[in-house]
Amino acid sequence: MPSTNGTDGKVRGGANGLALFVIASCQLMVVLDITIVNIALPHIQSDLGFSTEDLSWVVNAYTLTFGGLLLLGGRAGDILGRRRVFIFGVLLFGLASLLGGFAQNDAQLMAARALQGVGGAIASPTSLALITTTFKEGPERNRAFGVFAAVSAGGGAIGLLAGGMLVTWLDWRWVLFVNVPIALLIALMATRVIRESEPHPGHFDLAGALTSTLGMVALVYGFIRASQEGWRDGVTLGSFALAVVLLAAFVLIERRSPQPITPLHMFADRNRAGTYGMMLFLACAIFGMFFFLTLFVQNVLGFSPLRAGLAFLPVSAVIAVGAGLTSHLLPRFGPKPFMVIGALCSAAGLAWLTLTDVDSTYLGSILGPMLLFALGMGMQFVSLTLMALSNVPDRESGAASGLLNAMQQVGGSLGLSILVTVFGTASRTEAEQQVPAFLAQATPAERILFERTGRLPDPWGDYVLTSGVSAAFVTAAIFTLVAAVIALFAIQVRPSDLARLQGNHAPTAV
Structure with a gap:
């Protein structure tokens, strides 16, 4: 067990570097996955039979669930304990990556990408919060924030290059498979070098998270459907109407919630x-x-x-x-x-x-x-x-x-x-x-x-x-x-x- 300083619960000594490595690796994995798949898109399109319009769902399925559930993921870490939630998010991300790599059709891949987004939304905000519970306030914590920010900024470029190498030398499926061993290693190391934070009782704004995410999905689907079937298509109009209802409900829920997600x-x-x-x-x-x-x-x-x-x-x-x-x-x-x-x-x-x-x-x-x-x-x-x-x-x-x-x-x-x-x-x-x-x-x-x-x-x-x-x-x-x-x-x-x-x-x- 790493030594600590008094009662502040901050991890000291050489474990600090390992803890930062684990946290930064998680953020790199999550950010990298936004771009690593981009390079593989033409190969995914030809292999699984996507149209160009539907191909955008390979990106959107991830970013919609990631963005829509991001704040809920942060709240989960506060309420349930950040290390516990962090490990769960990382393992869920790895499982979704494995399922996506084995996808045999477009629906399976989009479902796996959506599940990846859920895992990322749980792990990413929790990893940032872990810096505050792991590193002492002042220069030490500021340096950790600097590393975290650098990884977030550079992850996109690493993803593009890594995606190109994996698709060229192996297969497009490896842009997803590569996350599996990384996620397992991060989860294993997290149990050893990151201390659990004290849970804080609170409220999960599940209604707000679901209405906002589903409302955005309906809105995005309406636009993509319009590009294929036209603006007068019944499903297109229905999607836009559903989006308006869900997003309006989201605003009402957030105004009345004692602990709103937004x-x-x-x-x-x-x-x-x-x-x-x-x-x-x-x-x-x-x-x-x-x-x-x-x-x-x-x-x-x-x-x-x-x-x-x-x-x-x-x-x-x-x-x-x-x-x-x-x-x-x-x-x-x-x-x-x-x-x-x-x-x-x-x-x-x-x-x-x-x-x-x-x-x-x-x-x-x-x-x-x-x-x-x-x-x-x-x-x-x-x-x-x-x-x-x-x-x-x-x-x-x-x-x-x-x-x-x-x-x-x-x-x-x-x-x-x-x-x-x-x-x-x-x-x-x-x-x-x-x-x-x-x-x-x-x-x-x-x-x-x-x-x-x-x-x-x-x-x-x-x-x-x-x-x-x-x-x-x-x-x-x-x-x-x-x-x-x-x-x-x-x-x-x-x-x-x-x-x-x-x-x-x-x-x-x-």
Whole structure:
């Protein structure tokens, strides 16, 4: 048993490093899984027979349950004991990964990804909270928070590269199987190096968690259904109606709950409400950019999964540079200029990407706008995190930071569904123009295959995909422009706010 210091329950000595390794490894596994699957999407699509619109559910099934249940997961750790809940979440994540790796059809894979999201929502906020119960307040805890933040920021890049290697050298199923031994090792080590926290009696807002998550699922499904069947389809309209009812019920439940999963008074402060709004729209853009660029570079440019993973690494590097410069200059200029300029840079990068066509090259047409987009995102991530804690008492800092994370995941799912709808509409329009040209020179065998599958072969298929991707980027650019408008008119930062936030104010989990 590791030694402790008095009655504070903080783990001391060499066990501190092992505890941080376990906590950071869990966060890396959870964050990495958002992007590691992206590289495998074309292979998943061809192997399991997904349409491009339905393929987005491989991402959405994870992010919706992860974002929707994130705050409930944090509450579970407080009530039941953080180490116990942490281990359960990690093992559930590993089990879901195993089931997903063995999936034989699209429904099985989407169910496994949703279960992964549940495991991630339980483990991720609890791992952050464990830092506060494991490390002494001050420099020691601040360093631990720094490692945690670095892993969270770098996990996306590691996921893209790891996904490329696994798909190239093994099979797409290994982007899921790889989590199983990692989860088992984390759970085993956690029993040895992490002390259990004292449970605190409380209330589980299950009704709020379920209505919010199911409401977002219905909303996302409505958009994706509309891209396939049209806006007048009965199921589409029914999904939107169900979403309105569920989300309205969620608001009523949260207003009356003694311990709501989403403290609605957090939105009363204009800076914080504006920050959440910005994160929602920026997540709409960034999730869509990675989804559609992954398809484009592999299906149109012909990149291998490994080369595609390497192609996205500069994005993470520039995000880190932008975040570092912003952190250095924030005390002088404050967060608002970086929020506005960062959103405009990201919008410009996405607008540049709308110019891509079947003749585009990575160096000539993709890399430049990706880096401009990444620079803008790096400028905003630091500022948004800072502003999310503006005027928040210490006892509510966990709820404030947790809501920011939830807005990112939910916004990413909602935005991706909207972009998929735009993609589907533009693709169908382009396909109607390309079909006559294809049929005019198709062989009998090609005609039969087209009639059977409804898919145009290349290069006609490339024209269809590129047209849809370009239209999606137009909408993504609009999302980031909305974020810039919110930053310009909603954010108001006083010098006293900035001075307080630049101190030792470290976030804790819900």
